[in-house]
Amino acid sequence: MIFVITVVGLGFVGLTTALGFSEKGYKVYGYDINKEKTRLIKDGKVPFYEENLEEVLNRNLNKNFLVSNNLEEAVQNSKYIFYCVGTPSDEEGNADLTYILNAVQDTLKIIKKVDSKIFIVKSTVPPSTTSAKIAPFIEKCGFEVGKNIGLANNPEFLREGCAWWDFINPDRIVIGQFDDETGKEVEKLYKIFNCPIFRVSLNTAEYIKYLSNTLLASMISFSNELSMIAYEIGDIDIKNAFEILHLDRRWSGSPANISTYVFPGCGFGGYCLPKDTKALYSLSEKLGFKAELLKSVIYVNKIIKKHIVDRVISEIKEDEYIGVLGLSFKSNSDDIRESPAKDIIEEMIKRGHNKIIAYDPIANENFKIAFKLPIEYAENIEDIVNKADKFVILTKWDEFKNDNKLNNKKIFDFRYIL
Numbered sequence: 001m002i003f004v005i006t007v008v009g010l011g012f013v014g015l016t017t018a019l020g021f022s023e024k025g026y027k028v029y030g031y032d033i034n035k036e037k038t039r040l041i042k043d044g045k046v047p048f049y050e051e052n053l054e055e056v057l058n059r060n061l062n063k064n065f066l067v068s069n070n071l072e073e074a075v076q077n078s079k080y081i082f083y084c085v086g087t088p089s090d091e092e093g094n095a096d097l098t099y100i101l102n103a104v105q106d107t108l109k110i111i112k113k114v115d116s117k118i119f120i121v122k123s124t125v126p127p128s129t130t131s132a133k134i135a136p137f138i139e140k141c142g143f144e145v146g147k148n149i150g151l152a153n154n155p156e157f158l159r160e161g162c163a164w165w166d167f168i169n170p171d172r173i174v175i176g177q178f179d180d181e182t183g184k185e186v187e188k189l190y191k192i193f194n195c196p197i198f199r200v201s202l203n204t205a206e207y208i209k210y211l212s213n214t215l216l217a218s219m220i221s222f223s224n225e226l227s228m229i230a231y232e233i234g235d236i237d238i239k240n241a242f243e244i245l246h247l248d249r250r251w252s253g254s255p256a257n258i259s260t261y262v263f264p265g266c267g268f269g270g271y272c273l274p275k276d277t278k279a280l281y282s283l284s285e286k287l288g289f290k291a292e293l294l295k296s297v298i299y300v301n302k303i304i305k306k307h308i309v310d311r312v313i314s315e316i317k318e319d320e321y322i323g324v325l326g327l328s329f330k331s332n333s334d335d336i337r338e339s340p341a342k343d344i345i346e347e348m349i350k351r352g353h354n355k356i357i358a359y360d361p362i363a364n365e366n367f368k369i370a371f372k373l374p375i376e377y378a379e380n381i382e383d384i385v386n387k388a389d390k391f392v393i394l395t396k397w398d399e400f401k402n403d404n405k406l407n408n409k410k411i412f413d414f415r416y417i418l
C-alpha cells in the first residue's frame with residue numbers, strides 16, 4: 001500500500017520527516033509558506049546544514065518527494081497531513097500557536113467534509129494543546145474531529161546535527177491519538193521503522209516530549225550550576241571532573257542505570273543525596289553564589305512528600321488503617337537514613353492519622369529503633385494485608401509488585417511499580 005502524505009512546513013523537522021517517509025517509499029508532498037525556501041528545495045538545495053540531507057533530497061526529489069507551491073494539490077492527493085511549522089515563544093514565554101493554527105486553517109479551507117483526512121501535529125506543542133486548542137479550532141471551522149478529520153500528534157525527538165540518522169533510526173515513536181482508529185492509521189505509517197511504537201492520549205504524547213526536553217534542560221543547567229560552584233571553590237578541573245563522572249556505570253551499565261534516577265517516586269533519600277545536595281548548596285551560598293537549581297532540587301524533595309500525604313489523606317477515612325509498604329529509602333537495602341517514609345509517616349501522624357501499620361521486608365527493625373514513631377509494624381505481608389484498609393507504597397520492593405494478596409485493595413502506588 002502506498003501512503004500519500006503532505007508535510008506542511010519544511011524546516012529541520014518537516015524536511016527531514018518528508019524525506020524520511022519518501023525514502024521509505026511513500027509518496028510525499030512538501031509545502032512551505034516561505035517561497036525562497038521552497039525554491040531552494042525545489043533546486044535540490046537544503047536551506048540549512050544537516051548532514052546527509054542534501055544527498056537524500058536529490059535522491060528523492062521529483063520521484064517520491066514533490067515540492068509543491070500549491071497546498072491545494074498536495075492536500076487533495078494526501079490522506080495524512082503532517083504539521084511541522086514553528087512554535088516559538090511569545091513575549092510571555094508561552095508557545096505561540098499562530099503558525100500551527102494558520103496552517104491548519106489553510107488546510108481546512110481546501111478540504112471537503114467528505115474527504116476524511118488525518119491531521120498529525122508534529123510541531124512541539126505544550127501538553128493539552130491538541131485537545132484543548134487545535135481540536136476545538138477544527139470544530140469551529142465546521143469539521144468534526146473523529147468523524148471527517150482524524151486528529152493525532154506525533155512528537156519528534158530528532159537532534160539537529162544528526163537529524164537524518166535520528167529520523168531513520170528512531171528509538172521510539174509516540175503517537176497521541178484523539179481516537180483509537182486514528183491512532184491505528186498513523187501507526188501504519190511507522191510500522192516500517194523497526195522500533196517500539198506507543199499509542200497514548202493526546203496530552204500524554206505532548207507531555208512525553210516536554211518531559212524529555214525539560215529533563216535535558218535541567219541536566220544542562222545542573223551541570224552549569226555545578227561548574228559555577230566549582231569555579232567559586234577553586235582548584236577544580238571542571239572538564240576532567242565531568243568526564244570522570246561519565247565513567248560511572250550507572251550511565252549505561254546494568255543492573256541499574258541512569259534511567260532509575262529519571263523516574264518519579266517519593267523523593268531522594270538515603271545517606272548521600274540529601275546531605276550532599278544540602279552541603280553543596282550551603283557551601284556555595286557561603287561563597288556568595290546562589291545555587292538556584294540546587295535550592296529547587298531540595299525544595300521539590302520536600303514538597304513531593306507533602307503532595308503524597310495530601311493525596312492519601314484526602315482519600316482515607318479517620319477510622320481506616322493506612323498500610324505503609326516499604327520503609328527503607330530504596331529497595332534491596334535496609335538503610336533507613338533520610339528515608340522518605342519517615343517524613344511521610346510523621347506528616348500523616350501530625351495531621352491526625354494514628355492508625356498506621358508499616359511493613360518492610362528487611363528494614364522494620366532499623367526504622368523502629370531509629371525513629372521511634374507511634375505506629376505498628378507487621379511481621380509479613382499477610383499481617384499488613386489483614387490489618388490495613390488502604391496501602392501506600394513507599395519503597396520499590398519486588399515483593400509488593402508481585403504480591404497478589406494486595407489485589408482488590410486500594411493502593412497508592414507512589415513508586416509506580418504496579
Ligand SMILES: NC(=O)c1ccc[n+]([C@@H]2O[C@H](COP(=O)([O-])OP(=O)(O)OC[C@H]3O[C@@H](n4cnc5c(N)ncnc54)[C@H](O)[C@@H]3O)[C@@H](O)[C@H]2O)c1
Binds near residue numbers: 011013
Ligand atoms: N529543530 C529541532 O531539532 C526540533 C526537534 C524536534 C521538534 N521540533 C519542533 O518541530 C517544530 C518545527 O521546528 P523546526 O526546527 O523544523 O522549525 P523551522 O523554523 O526550521 O521550520 C518551520 C517551517 O514552517 C514554515 N511555516 C510556517 N508557517 C507555515 C504555514 N502556515 N504553512 C507552511 N509552512 C509554514 C516556515 O516557513 C518554516 O520553514 C517546532 O515546533 C519545534 O519545536 C524541532
